[in-house]
Amino acid sequence: MLHILLLILKWIGIVLAVFLLLVLLLINLGLFVPIRYRADASCQNDIETLEAEFELSWMWKLFF
Numbered sequence: 001m002l003h004i005l006l007l008i009l010k011w012i013g014i015v016l017a018v019f020l021l022l023v024l025l026l027i028n029l030g031l032f033v034p035i036r037y038r039a040d041a042s043c044q045n046d047i048e049t050l051e052a053e054f055e056l057s058w059m060w061k062l063f064f
Helices: 002-032
Strands: 035-042 051-058
Touching: none
Parallel strands: none
Antiparallel strands: 035 051
């Protein structure tokens, strides 16, 4: 009887450990994913024609 209870607790522990590792993996992906940035600017001889563009994105586009 006791060995059945311990076997059930062992499997519950394994499932919880795998779940915890998956959660930690997702958190680390969110923290350490590289950030990509791009900037463009142009001007035609005076300040009124100055145009600038800046784009910042995470590399999550590869996953989602």
